[in-house]
Amino acid sequence: MNVGILSKRTTNLAGEIKKFYENKGFNVVIYTLENLSINENLFNNDFYILKSKNLFFLYAGFFLKANNIPVVPNPQVSFMQKNRIQSHFLLEKADLLTPRFYLGKSETLINQLDSEVFPLILKPIMGSGSKGVKVINSVQELKAEDKEILYLENFIKGLHYNVYFIDNRICTLIKPPLSNEHADMKKVNTPKDIEDLIKKWRLFLAESNLFGHLDIVREESSKDLYVVDPGSFPEFTNWKCSSSPVKEICNLILNQVEEMKNKLNNDIQHTRVNE
């Protein structure tokens, strides 16, 4: 079997996944931004792993899926988790709480934002994790000459969790506010409401949700859980709930690829019968 991995890096989790499949006798190529050209030449592989949500890997994922090459995780769902606006509506649709956001040119926001909505969090529209994320305490911190569109989110004050899931297993950690996945975190027992939230999210995304993570904040007065950042393929740097998650992830991917191929074959047969 020939496997392609779409990843910014050849090391870390992508490297471990490559090694796992190579030990099974598969041929594995990691496509980075330096060697990825998106055209028919990619059809040489049997399936792809969309490790990174960089836009060009997402484009490759869309292209491959449209040409009936299995891609895991689902590129459309990964894209929606990468784009803050789409992920907001996705979380709402899943009936999960997520902070209100404000969008506009900086001049508009300066003129229209009420002072009582601060502090807000400035986030890049395309992005996940903590890169480019900044707390804005007052309208004076926004620059009128900034021509870019700004995305600002309500700052939810409370306890921050990083919650991983792989299939049915959930690993919950307390994290420093606005930190990324790699910060020092403390593992805790998963509270029942977080377990329910993860189940709801996984059920909503159905087969597109083999594994992933959610950044969640428990609001300090209401104790409500707000999802502030979903992720489709974390590095699992802080997975502290069993031995390495690599084997489990790789086997889940293989099972899903098998299911996708069976479905595709059934669809082709069905089309032939109808013709």
Added chain:
Amino acid sequence: MKKIGIIIDKYHLNYKVTDFLKYLKSIAKVKLYVDESYFLISSNHHFDEDLFFTKGKGDIILSLVKLIEEHTNIPVINSFKASCLAINRFLNSTYLRKAGIPVPDFSLNPKGVTPPFKDFIIKNIVDQGVYKFSPIIMEENGNKRVADKRALDEVDGKEHQYNYLYYQKFIKSKWEYKIYGIGEDVYFYKQLPVLINPNKTESREKIEEISDLKEYCLKAMEVMDIKITSLDFHKTQDGQFFLTDINCTPNFNYMKNGHKIVADYLLEQARN
């Protein structure tokens, strides 16, 4: 009177819709939502329009359309899906080809890596901000190579965004076929390609219906959920048409009574 919301950017508002707005205001109530000054709050879903029409493709416009679609039943022409696919040349090429519509070969390559075809045109991947097409034409070893300055600027210029270029196989064609789809109606024009004569209207002429192009146009509209569009086709020497461009904010002023056709269509949709 039906109420129609127009979600528009300043460029289109200032230069492209004067006749359209004048006429539309005579048959419907009109409210403008202007991209550059719109303040979007995700919890504000209160709209009383019967229909929205988008004339622009910036991120605020797309976000507002998404919000309306997620939280109301008000139809939006063109939809979020239509606009997102139409502005992204790579994605629309992918999905249109999948649907059986002939599009030129295409490739998305890191800078410095040439595509697997000799004659090509480099286009901007996402056709969103700058509207002016500025071609740079080169002949290399007998091969035709054209680059849109906007695409090069996104990789090398002040507008640097990424290190990838979208290559489309260059299809030499005597005429560029300009097809407008408005609802279920299709309108046919041809003009000299912009690379031959940058003045689009000078050579433009109305032509008889071409059944292949009508079929491709309606199929593309169905696949992309696009209700108002213009499509560009090139025709090879052996008579094969290729769809080279699809637009979700067509300039309907180029059509005879275009502003009226579009406004009447919108009103009809608002009544349904």
